[in-house]
Amino acid sequence: AQSVAQPEDQVNVAEGNPLTVKCTYSVSGNPYLFWYVQYPNRGLQFLLKYITGDNLVKGSYGFEAEFNKSQTSFHLKKPSALVSDSALYFCAVRDMDTGFQKLVFGTGTRLLVSP
């Protein structure tokens, strides 16, 4: 079965510093990977996805993610964090065993950006 792991429950970073939110995946074929963000009391919003091609994927709000096949990782990054980036971040992978019908989520990482 496909799965993703987010090893950090929380990441703390000062405003202006670079941030990284980690995600590793386990799939039986080529992965379709996604990052979503959830602001307080809101639904999830799509940030970016990796399907194929360039290993560096650019997304919304200045976020990018680096796909690393050898390390089976898909870490989310931003060069300069903003206080408004504080939110819950989810990594997800399409479940190929069900013909891509399902999206399997990680447990989430809370990002806290301090002023």
Next chain:
Amino acid sequence: NAGVTQTPKFQVLKTGQSMTLQCAQDMNHEYMSWYRQDPGMGLRLIHYSVGAGITDQGEVPNGYNVSRSTTEDFPLRLLSAAPSQTSVYFCASSYGGQGYGYNEQFFGPGTRLTVL
């Protein structure tokens, strides 16, 4: 374009009561799904639909029913509420068609359900 809408936003039930969580989308998406979000567990898929008249079970389907009579609506029914169903419920939709595995999901704002 309202996107994905969910009603109600909050609900309190007593054990054994039944209710329906409503979900609608106006983007003509073929795929719709229901998730529950619990602390430390991320989002878990309850049921999903690949089009009107077609539904299937997800990871945690017990105690829930769904139907999809139209493209727009995908209600989730709790048959006999239990405290273990206390959670935040999210509905999501996405485009279908060729290459649908590539498509991101659009989420509703959620329904916070408490079962006493």
